[in-house]
Amino acid sequence: MANSMYETCIQACSNCALVCEMCASACLREEDVKMMARCIELDRDCAAMCAMAAVLMTRDSQLAKELCGLCAKICRACGEECAKHQMDHCQECAKTCMSCAEECERMAA
Amino acid sequence: MANSMYETCIQACSNCALVCEMCASACLREEDVKMMARCIELDRDCAAMCAMAAVLMTRDSQLAKELCGLCAKICRACGEECAKHQMDHCQECAKTCMSCAEECERMAA
Amino acid sequence: MANSMYETCIQACSNCALVCEMCASACLREEDVKMMARCIELDRDCAAMCAMAAVLMTRDSQLAKELCGLCAKICRACGEECAKHQMDHCQECAKTCMSCAEECERMAA
Amino acid sequence: MANSMYETCIQACSNCALVCEMCASACLREEDVKMMARCIELDRDCAAMCAMAAVLMTRDSQLAKELCGLCAKICRACGEECAKHQMDHCQECAKTCMSCAEECERMAA
Numbered sequence: 001m002a003n004s005m006y007e008t009c010i011q012a013c014s015n016c017a018l019v020c021e022m023c024a025s026a027c028l029r030e031e032d033v034k035m036m037a038r039c040i041e042l043d044r045d046c047a048a049m050c051a052m053a054a055v056l057m058t059r060d061s062q063l064a065k066e067l068c069g070l071c072a073k074i075c076r077a078c079g080e081e082c083a084k085h086q087m088d089h090c091q092e093c094a095k096t097c098m099s100c101a102e103e104c105e106r107m108a109a
Numbered sequence: 110m111a112n113s114m115y116e117t118c119i120q121a122c123s124n125c126a127l128v129c130e131m132c133a134s135a136c137l138r139e140e141d142v143k144m145m146a147r148c149i150e151l152d153r154d155c156a157a158m159c160a161m162a163a164v165l166m167t168r169d170s171q172l173a174k175e176l177c178g179l180c181a182k183i184c185r186a187c188g189e190e191c192a193k194h195q196m197d198h199c200q201e202c203a204k205t206c207m208s209c210a211e212e213c214e215r216m217a218a
Numbered sequence: 219m220a221n222s223m224y225e226t227c228i229q230a231c232s233n234c235a236l237v238c239e240m241c242a243s244a245c246l247r248e249e250d251v252k253m254m255a256r257c258i259e260l261d262r263d264c265a266a267m268c269a270m271a272a273v274l275m276t277r278d279s280q281l282a283k284e285l286c287g288l289c290a291k292i293c294r295a296c297g298e299e300c301a302k303h304q305m306d307h308c309q310e311c312a313k314t315c316m317s318c319a320e321e322c323e324r325m326a327a
Numbered sequence: 328m329a330n331s332m333y334e335t336c337i338q339a340c341s342n343c344a345l346v347c348e349m350c351a352s353a354c355l356r357e358e359d360v361k362m363m364a365r366c367i368e369l370d371r372d373c374a375a376m377c378a379m380a381a382v383l384m385t386r387d388s389q390l391a392k393e394l395c396g397l398c399a400k401i402c403r404a405c406g407e408e409c410a411k412h413q414m415d416h417c418q419e420c421a422k423t424c425m426s427c428a429e430e431c432e433r434m435a436a
Contacts (some may be wrong), residue, residue, distance in 0.1 A: 014123055021167040028259055033251040040258070041246055045388050051160065052379055058130040061372045062404070066397055074390055137368055142360040149367070150355055154279050161270055170263050171295070175288055183281055232341055239385040269378065276348040 006057040006064070009103040013057070013071065016100035017050035020078065023093035030087065039081050039090065046078035046097060053104065069108035075101035115166040115173070118212040122166070122180065125209035126159035129187065132202035139196065148190050148199060155187035155206060162213065178217035184210035224275040224282070227321040231275070231289065234318035235268035238296065241311035248305065257299050257308060264296035264315060271322065287326035293319035333384040333391070336430040340381040340398065343427035347374035347405065350420040357414065366408050366417060373405035373424060380431065396435035402428035 024043035027036035053071040056064045079097030082090040133152035136145035162180040165173040188206030191199040242261035245254035271289040274282040297315030300308040351370035354363035380398040383391045406424030409417040 010127065014127060018119065018123060018163060018167045021164055024262075025168045025259070028255045031252075033255050037246045037251050041243070041386075044242075044262070045383065045386065045390060047164075048379060048382065049390065051164075052375060054127060055130055055156075055160075055375065056372065058127045059134045059368075059372065063372060063376065063397060063401055066400075070390060070393055070397065073393075077389070133371075134368070137364045140361075142364050146355045146360050150277075150352070153351075153371070154274065154277065154281060157270060157273065158281065161266060164266065165263065168259075168263065172263060172267065172288060172292055175291075179281060179284055179288065182284075186280070228345065232345060236337065236341060236381060236385045239382055243386045265382075269382075272345060273348055273374075273378075276345045277352045 013054040020047035026089040042078040072104035122163040129156035135198040151187040181213035231272040238265035244307040260296040290322035344377035369405040399431035
């Protein structure tokens, strides 16, 4: 599909952005929303960073690598927070974020 | 991965957004950029609309259906313009836009 | 600054997008987050729609008017929800959303 | 309006994002589009980075400072390219990018 040099990382970021959006929405519908507040906060930032990283790689932008470096950080932070919660959406999001972080770290190296 | 009710359409929009970004970038590197100006313009709008449609469906937003209706329009316009150009990136983008338009029309119905 | 034909509406949307982002973040830090869940949900969608409306008007996109029509709807929904809460961030967001809705309705007409 | 700690920088980024979008659209309508291709490319990336920096500051995100550091770089690159072209939209964009770069550098420090 997209820019072949970055293909795997683009797909990881594009997918992670949507998984984080979905996790944030699902967290907002949980019984105990307060417990999920930090998760929602990180989901929002992670979704925004991942979406932008995917776009910049697709454009072969000169900022792509550096943005992937930042993206890896927020993916790790979001993944660690999500991992603390037992809901399926958080557990799936944790795994997605962690594997996206690895792809982004590879890109940024 | 994401919200299962909209799964196919989310994937179509998410993919189409990136294909349009890539097509715009490739058009800007063509020898005759002037000929591609309209294509670039539509790629930019189509990329923005498709990315947002994917996000709103993932969130199960109350605006998702109506946005998909608008998204279908710009996908058709972009696909028709891309189809006029022989480069691989435009031909691929044309096909991607047209199939995304169909998914969005189904969603909007 | 930007496209003069749409100037007032672009500023209203651009401002409203940021006010909604700020309201969502402030809601997430409230004691009773559960009470704010619907507000956060609408803030997120309203922020995304307003940001995109501002961009499409600035580009003089063929979709600008129709998107402003949709944007007006989510601004009204978000403004009505925010108006129910007494916090300063919600009251300010309610006013900002309502006046943005009016600008968008004018544009869409 | 928004998060007061970052107020000036948020406004600079939010404004710069729209000025870059407008410059890109105006460049695409120039007689000699080829000469503007690099400008359009940088406008697109600068618009995306500035819009995201404004959002992350408004949210008081933990990534705000680092993203402002990256944003400053693309603002400088875009401002330098725009400064080479005599059209009003490029000259205005050059000035806007340079002053946004300064604000972002202050934030990132």
